[in-house]
Amino acid sequence: MAREVRTRFAPSPTGDLHVGNIRTALFDWAYARHTGGKLIFRIEDTDRERVTDEYIARAIETLKWLGLEWDEGPEVGGEFGPYLQSQRLDIYTEWADTFLKNGDAYNCYCSTEELEARREAQRSANQAPGYDGKCRNLSDGEIEKYRGEGRKPVIRMRMPDGETRFNDLIRGEVVFEHKYVPDFVLMRADGSPLYTLAVAVDDVLMKVTHILRGEDLLSSTPRQIRVYQAMGVKDEDFPEFAHLPFVMGTDNTKLSKRNGEVSIAWYREEGFLPEAICNYLALLGWSPGDDRENITMKELVDLFTIERVNSSPARFDMKKLEAINGDKIRALSIEEFLKRALPYLLKEGVIKGEASEVKVVRDALPIIQERIARMKEVVPMLRFLFVEEISFDQESAAKLAESDSQKVINTAISALEPVSNWQHEAIEGALRSALIDGLGLKPRNAFGPVRIAVTGSHISPPLFESMELLGRDRSMARLKSAVR
């Protein structure tokens, strides 16, 4: 009875994969891994006007970056391929013909304009809009007449009377009366299949056992089930459905550009770690059941069950993602941190990638590791180490020009001249005795001007370590050039 679990992630890449897509992919992946089953990655590109090769390639890249490896699909193949629906057109045609032959489906000659007009009439008569079944039982004469007019038919599925009842793993039993499920189109007049046909055929042929997908597809489920039935699949062989709650934007509307970035590519550029994105997304609609929140991918796999998935929608919260990202960054080893930080520094031109630069970066990472929430922040944090001339923002420049600041810097220069052992302890010792003990300043007022002179900003990594990393010559030069 225990058939192997086979889940599938089947996006229709009409753009970059977004937060909602990935949350679904993550759950599909986690469930497959948890059960020791297989994850199938299938591209739903029956609408080739909107799905491009470029988007498909980016979707593949994004999943790989996140570490959501699939067992069957593009690049890896599998015995039930091909995994691009655009390459399976013959299969859909064949099934549509079978449905036609068996009377489960019929040719519909209604034009788009006619349908729209009738829908409008239904609406104004306060009836539920939907196909009225006009072509369900056409006589030979009528068919002849339509053909004579040059009409090309679409293939429409016949919904029988009755109801569809299924057990959603997340929502429990759901019932749809067929009077609210009109006959739907399986194939366009040009012979191209629609989602409703392709998705059901593929799930059956690819032996998918569990369909985890967004709840927006909940009301299309009876149509899928209808296709299974027409294909002759037995009830007990139907896939199980689990409709995941939405991930929404902060303002309670669907997540979009308006209320938070959606594209995973953006999060990557910004410096969110893949494991942080997965960790956070896992918490949107699922929880491990105890107070744990910072979990690894392995723990997610171990703990993930559909039973623990929530049924109510979740709001996406950037702040919390950032908090988790910060935790993940702090958990990185220095080598790993370095590996992940380098691309950002390279991209912004902070370093060219020379070995000497990389060494400086490696030495600097420990002091900034707990100060950043996004990897991209390594750029402003470390830039001062690699520029010839530092620049000041207005506030810092003004602060530096104050006479108190000038006095502090002059004193600091004198105190630092004799320091030959340029280690942060020695630097700190010299500055403390000169500025705190000598001038009687509070640490804050003592080190502030020095910090600005050396790093260019009143916000920086720890001062003494920064000066050590910068080196004696450059540190002194910056102090001196800050004197007016």
Place this chain on the structure above:
RNA sequence: GGCCCCGUCGUCUAGUGGCCUAGGACUCUGGCUUCUCAAGCCAGCUACGAGGGUUCGAAUCCCUUCGGGGCUGCCA
């Protein structure tokens, strides 16, 4: 309009009739620490949408209601 789904702190959630004077995390506020910024630590604010039942007892069960969302396509 119709059908379907959903409803615990601002947000994500724990909670499946007594362990709940509702726990954790993020955010926010205050404090400690402190060379800035962070990190860390401590404290605080704040929730069972509403109304009826059932029960000795309800966030948990039932009904109604209100609110939010989805679908209603020759998109997926």
